[in-house]
Amino acid sequence: xxxxxxxxxxxxxxxxxxxxxxxxxxxxxxxxxxxxxxxxxxxxxxxxxxxxxxxxxxxxxxxxxxxxxxxxxxxxxxxxxxxxxxxxxxxxxxxxxxxxxxxxxxxxxxxxxxxxxxxxxxx
Amino acid sequence: xxxxxxxxxxxxxxxxxxxxxxxxxxxxxxxxxxxxxxxxxxxxxxxxxxxxxxxxxxxxxxxxxxxxxxxxxxxxxxxxxxxxxxxxxxxxxxxxxxxxxxxxxxxxxxxxxxxxxxxxxxxxxxxxxxxxxxxxxxxxxxxxxxxxxxxxxxxxxxxxxxxxxxxxxxxxxxxxx
Numbered sequence: 001x002x003x004x005x006x007x008x009x010x011x012x013x014x015x016x017x018x019x020x021x022x023x024x025x026x027x028x029x030x031x032x033x034x035x036x037x038x039x040x041x042x043x044x045x046x047x048x049x050x051x052x053x054x055x056x057x058x059x060x061x062x063x064x065x066x067x068x069x070x071x072x073x074x075x076x077x078x079x080x081x082x083x084x085x086x087x088x089x090x091x092x093x094x095x096x097x098x099x100x101x102x103x104x105x106x107x108x109x110x111x112x113x114x115x116x117x118x119x120x121x122x123x
Numbered sequence: 124x125x126x127x128x129x130x131x132x133x134x135x136x137x138x139x140x141x142x143x144x145x146x147x148x149x150x151x152x153x154x155x156x157x158x159x160x161x162x163x164x165x166x167x168x169x170x171x172x173x174x175x176x177x178x179x180x181x182x183x184x185x186x187x188x189x190x191x192x193x194x195x196x197x198x199x200x201x202x203x204x205x206x207x208x209x210x211x212x213x214x215x216x217x218x219x220x221x222x223x224x225x226x227x228x229x230x231x232x233x234x235x236x237x238x239x240x241x242x243x244x245x246x247x248x249x250x251x252x253x254x255x256x257x258x259x260x261x262x263x264x265x266x267x268x269x270x271x272x273x274x275x276x277x278x279x280x281x282x283x284x285x286x287x288x289x290x291x292x293x294x295x296x297x298x299x300x
Contacts, residue, residue, distance in 0.1 A: 002229045002234070
C-alpha cells in the first residue's frame with residue numbers, strides 16, 4: 001500500500017511545478033512577430049504581423065475541414081472554423097508563446113522570431 | 124469479454140455487465156460534450172467518463188476496465204462525429220489506463236482521488252504526445268504544464284466522485300448474481 005501522504009506530496013509537487021512552469025511559459029512575451037500557419041505540419045504561410053497593412057482572410061482547407069484565419073495589422077486569429085469543438089476560434093487573438101491549435105484539423109498558428117529580419121522592421 | 128460464452132452464464136453475465144458500464148460511460152461522455160468549454164485551451168476537459176473506468180477497475184478487474192474504456196473511446200468518437208479526436212483520446216486513455224492499472228495493487232478504495240489525478244496527468248501527457256506527432260509541432264509542449272494543472276484539478280474531482288460512488292455501485296454489481 002502506498003500511503004496517502006505520499007500521493008499528496010507527489011501530486012502537490014507536480015501541481016506546483018506545472019503551475020509555475022505554465023505561468024512562465026504563457027506569460028512570457030512571444031518570441032517574435034512572425035506568424036506561421038501550419039496545416040498538418042506543413043508551413044502554409046508566414047506573415048510578419050508588423051508588415052500587414054490591410055486585413056485579410058485566409059481560408060485553410062484540409063482533408064479534415066476548413067479554418068478561416070483573419071490576419072489584421074499586428075494581430076492574427078482564427079475567425080471561424082467547421083471543427084467540432086471550436087477551441088481555435090475561442091482562443092482569440094494569438095499572443096504570447098502559446099500557439100493557436102485546431103487539433104481536429106491539424107492546424108497550428110505560432111509566433112516566431114522569423115530569423116534575423118527583426119531589425120529590418122524598424123528600418 | 125472476448126472469450127467464448129460458457130454454458131454457466133458467467134461469461135454472459137460479465138458481457139452484459141460490462142456493456143451496461145460502457146453504455147453508462149458513453150452517456151456521460153456525450154453529456155459532457157454538450158457542456159460549454161471551461162477554458163479555450165485545447166485538451167482541457169472534465170473527463171467525467173473516467174469515473175466509470177475507475178469504478179470498473181476497482182469493483183471488477185483491469186480487463187473489464189480496459190474493455191469498458193475501449194468501447195467508450197471508439198463509440199464516443201463515432202457519436203461525437205470527431206474521428207480526429209479518436210487519436211488523442213485513445214493515446215491519452217490508454218496511458219491513463221496503464222497508470223491506473225499499475226497503481227491498483229498498491230492502493231485502497233479510499234485513494235481513488237490520487238489514482239485519478241495521476242491518471243489525468245497521464246491522459247494529458249498521452250494527448251500532447253499524440254498531438255505533437257500528428258501536427259509535427261513540438262511547440263505544443265508549452266501546453267503540457269497547463270494541461271497538468273487542469274489534469275490535477277479535474278482528476279481529483281472525478282476521482283472523488285468515483286470514490287464516493289464506488290461502494291454503492293459495487294453493491295449493485297455484486298447483488299446482480
